[in-house]
Amino acid sequence: xxxxxxxxxxxxxxTFKIVIVDENPVRAAxxxxxxxxxxxxxxxxxxxMSHLLTRIYAIDPDVILIDLENPSRDVLEQMFQVSRAVKxxxxxxVDQSDTASxxxxxxxxxxxxxxGNLQKERIKxxxxxxxxxxxxxxxxxxxxxxxxxxxxxxxxxxRAKGILMKAKNLSEDTAYALLRKTAMNExxxxxxxxxxxxxxxxxxx
Amino acid sequence: xxxxxxxxxxxxxxxxxxxxxxxxKGFAAAEGLDVELVREVSWSNVRDKLNIGLxxxxxxxxxxxxxxxxxxxxxxxxxxxxxxxxxxxxxxTVSPELYAALxxxxxxxxADPVVSGRALARVVASRKAKAQDPLTFGMTFPFSTHNYxxxxxxxxxxxxxxxxxxxxxxxxxxxxxxxxxxxxDGFCVGAPWNSVAVDLGIGYILHxxxxxxxxxxxxxxxxxxxxxxxxxxMLRRLIRALGRAAAFVExxxxxxxxxxxxxxxxxxxxxAEVIRRTLDGRLKVTPDGTIRTSDRYLLVGRKAAGxxxxxxxxxxxxxxxxxxxxxxxxxxxxxxxxxxxxxxxxAALPSEAPDTAGEPVDxxxxxxxxxxxxxxxxxxxxxxxxxx
Numbered sequence: 001x002x003x004x005x006x007x008x009x010x011x012x013x014x015t016f017k018i019v020i021v022d023e024n025p026v027r028a029a030x031x032x033x034x035x036x037x038x039x040x041x042x043x044x045x046x047x048x049m050s051h052l053l054t055r056i057y058a059i060d061p062d063v064i065l066i067d068l069e070n071p072s073r074d075v076l077e078q079m080f081q082v083s084r085a086v087k088x089x090x091x092x093x094v095d096q097s098d099t100a101s102x103x104x105x106x107x108x109x110x111x112x113x114x115x116g117n118l119q120k121e122r123i124k125x126x127x128x129x130x131x132x133x134x135x136x137x138x139x140x141x142x143x144x145x146x147x148x149x150x151x152x153x154x155x156x157x158x159r160a161k162g163i164l165m166k167a168k169n170l171s172e173d174t175a176y177a178l179l180r181k182t183a184m185n186e187x188x189x190x191x192x193x194x195x196x197x198x199x200x201x202x203x204x205x
Numbered sequence: 206x207x208x209x210x211x212x213x214x215x216x217x218x219x220x221x222x223x224x225x226x227x228x229x230k231g232f233a234a235a236e237g238l239d240v241e242l243v244r245e246v247s248w249s250n251v252r253d254k255l256n257i258g259l260x261x262x263x264x265x266x267x268x269x270x271x272x273x274x275x276x277x278x279x280x281x282x283x284x285x286x287x288x289x290x291x292x293x294x295x296x297x298t299v300s301p302e303l304y305a306a307l308x309x310x311x312x313x314x315x316a317d318p319v320v321s322g323r324a325l326a327r328v329v330a331s332r333k334a335k336a337q338d339p340l341t342f343g344m345t346f347p348f349s350t351h352n353y354x355x356x357x358x359x360x361x362x363x364x365x366x367x368x369x370x371x372x373x374x375x376x377x378x379x380x381x382x383x384x385x386x387x388x389x390d391g392f393c394v395g396a397p398w399n400s401v402a403v404d405l406g407i408g409y410i411l412h413x414x415x416x417x418x419x420x421x422x423x424x425x426x427x428x429x430x431x432x433x434x435x436x437x438x439m440l441r442r443l444i445r446a447l448g449r450a451a452a453f454v455e456x457x458x459x460x461x462x463x464x465x466x467x468x469x470x471x472x473x474x475x476x477a478e479v480i481r482r483t484l485d486g487r488l489k490v491t492p493d494g495t496i497r498t499s500d501r502y503l504l505v506g507r508k509a510a511g512x513x514x515x516x517x518x519x520x521x522x523x524x525x526x527x528x529x530x531x532x533x534x535x536x537x538x539x540x541x542x543x544x545x546x547x548x549x550x551x552a553a554l555p556s557e558a559p560d561t562a563g564e565p566v567d568x569x570x571x572x573x574x575x576x577x578x579x580x581x582x583x584x585x586x587x588x589x590x591x592x593x
Contacts, residue, residue: 050388053373071376073247074346078374080278081347081530102280103257111249 017042018126019061021052023070027137031065034133035126053078063123064113065130068106076113101127108134153191160194163201208239209439214251215264217244217473218377219396219483220291220424222463222505224264225473227443227450229466235449236442244471247376248346255427256282261436262443264290265427268348268521271541274430275522277531278348285433286425286518287440287549288447292510294423294483294503295354295414296399299391300384301492303328303340304409316497318417318572322362329369342366343375343383343392350423351393353524354414360591361573366528367593384408395423396483396503397475403489404479410490415501419570420508422517425545433549444553451506460484509559513545516568519579527586529593538582 018040022028028045035043044059046052049072056064056079066073101124105111108131114123157179164175179197183190213228215221225242227233233240245251248266252273255263270284271277299307310327313320329340342359344351356366366372375383380398383389385407392398393414402408414421426447433440454463460481468477482488486502489495504510522541525531567576574588586592 049379050383050386068250069246071246071378073249074376075374077249077278078347099257102253106253106257106259111253 015042016040017044017059017061017063019043019056019059019064020045021049021056021064021066021070021072021076023047023049024067027067027134030137031130031133034129038125038129049075052076060115062115063126064115065126066111066113067134068109068111073111079113079115104131109138110134153189153194156191156198157194160197163197167201208234208237209442211238211240211261211439211443212243212259213240213262213264214243214245214254214260216246216248216251216377217475218264218424219467219473219480219503220294220505221264221473222454222467222484223288223290223447223451223511224426225467226454226463227446229469229472230450230453230463232446232449232453233443236446238439238442238446242472248349252279255284255429256280258429258432261428261432263427264424266346266349267422267425267517268350268353268525269346270425270427271518271521271544272348272525272530274544275531275537275540277525283430284427284544285430285546285549286427286513286544287433287546287553288426288444289422289511289513290424290426290447290505292423292504292508293413293415293418293421293501294395295351295393295421296396296410296488296502297355297358297391297393297412297414297417298384298399298402298408299411300387300389300407301409303390304411307411315411316416318358318361318412321411322358322364324362325359326363329364333369339370340390341371341373341388343373343380343389343394345377345394346374348525348530350414350421350521351395353521353528354417354421355393356524356528357571358412358417360589363591365591381405381407397473397479400479400482400488401475403492406492409492410488410497413488413497413499413502415499417572419501419565420517420568422514422521422545425513440549441553444550448506448511448554451511454484455506457485507560508564509561511554512550512559513547514568515542515545515547516577516579518542518545519582520569520577523577523582523585526582527589527592533583533586542579 018035020028020031020043025047032043032045046055052072052075064076066076105127110130112127112130160179161172161175164170164178165172179190179193183193215224228240228242248269251263251265252269254260270286273282273284306328307321307324308315311320311324315321342355344355359366364370377394377398380392380394381402384392384402399410403410428440453459464477464481464484467473467480468475473480483503486499488497490497518541519538522538526533531537569577577585
């Protein structure tokens with residue numbers, strides 16, 4: 001109930017527009033979903049960087065979110081400059097005193113630009129949501145990377161086992177035991193020893 | 206002794222040379238420093254990560270160090286520049302169409318910035334008369350040397366950069382593509398991007414910036430003032446390592462090795478041959494292979510390029526005032542000059558006698574206008590007809 005009230009107060013503004021600039025479609029979708037769940041109906045994703053400012057001016061958003069891996073962040077900095085093209089003042093997402101917020105958003109890899117004069121609490125809520133979604137995405141990415149490398153390691157260990165079994169006429173268990181013992185003696189990971197076996201076998205081919 | 210750990214952010218450009226060579230050739234390690242170089246994609250990222258302490262030190266475009274110290278455009282964080290990572294190194298490149306239009310209307314040698322600037326004014330006027338879209342020029346950042354160099358050149362020719370043309374920010378890796386797809390008609394950027402455009406046959410290098418300003422501070426080694434105060438010993442070691450690296454690169458006998466180090470995919474990631482051209486100041490300027498040489502194209506360490514000169518900081522602040530990015534005050538001028546710290550350089554490299562023979566008397570050597578006086582920038586600005 002309290003949550004609904006908060007959303008009502010903060011977000012149910014039908015004219016409020018958010019632009020997400022991100023070339024990573026998965027991450028942008030995760031963020032957009034989060035913003036929509038929080039009640040933002042006007043969320044526009046931009047994944048094409050040419051004519052970026054023209055696109056943004058056409059949308060005329062209140063908040064712009066951009067990932068820090070994106071070189072076009074420098075393009076957005078141009079909005080700070082006084083020029084004919086800029087209709088409303090643009091500011092960075094937090095004031096000088098709020099270094100914790102800057103730190104958290106840079107760590108998460110996202111930056112927010114505010115157009116016009118928005119209430120600070122509103123920005124803070126959006127930024128916090130952004131940070132948590134970006135962090136969730138990194139966790140997902142890391143998990144995926146770990147799974148992928150675990151799979152790679154298993155493949156290389158299997159190949160090394162096969163090579164040892166054939167060359168030294170060993171059983172599968174003995175071949176694995178040999179890899180493990182060598183790894184322990186040399187203070188290495190089994191996958192590393194397995195990789196050297198595979199490399200050596202290729203050299204001897 | 207335990208090596209001291211340092212995290213340094215950089216953008217993959219040829220003026221990160223001294224920094225990359227200091228790390229990869231072992232000059233930093235010899236000073237007991239364990240440096241992690243972090244490649245970044247935008248100046249905003251470098252600035253923010255330096256400001257909040259994710260980087261101890263950064264390769265930074267000189268005006269951003271000044272803007273950050275003055276609190277212009279962003280949060281105010283005092284930054285010091287105790288080492289110059291490059292003097293000059295930028296070039297203005299234009300599309301074949303604009304080059305042809307300039308050449309057709311030029312009343313002299315187009316390689317002379319006085320002539321090319323006047324030609325640009327005529328092209329701009331003729332486009333206006335025909336109700337064509339204004340020309341668009343790319344530069345790298347609002348507070349960038351590229352922005353100021355382009356503006357200085359075109360305004361001298363009578364072109365108002367805010368009224369007569371469009372100036373847009375483009376990340377350096379997107380410059381060439383934007384010229385190819387006619388998104389821009391020209392740009393000002395550092396190496397290797399001008400050469401890349403010429404090699405692809407889609408750009409003509411119109412000017413080396415050294416033809417517009419004989420001596421223009423480009424990138425600096427930037428540190429937070431607070432970090433400098435807390436780590437004086439580490440900073441001295443780093444400056445020494447950079448001084449050695451810069452001297453190494455400036456010896457032509459070492460240039461092949463340096464170019465190979467810089468070409469690595471996790472460093473500049475461009476061809477070693479293009480990087481070598483940059484270091485040698487021997488550039489292909491037209492797609493048909495015309496070569497232009499200059500011993501001032503990019504100064505990494507020679508001609509006292511590593512020693513920060515407060516006159517340069519004053520010139521950059523003057524451009525911020527001229528183009529409406531900053532108000533003028535004596536205090537701000539003094540604060541801008543105080544960003545550049547030759548005293549910190551001298552403390553680390555006391556034996557270096559500055560080699561400044563033949564350098565411009567006013568420290569800048571602009572192709573037009575009265576000599577620059579760092580103590581009287583209002584006079585400098587008064588001589589500018591086009592300003593905000």
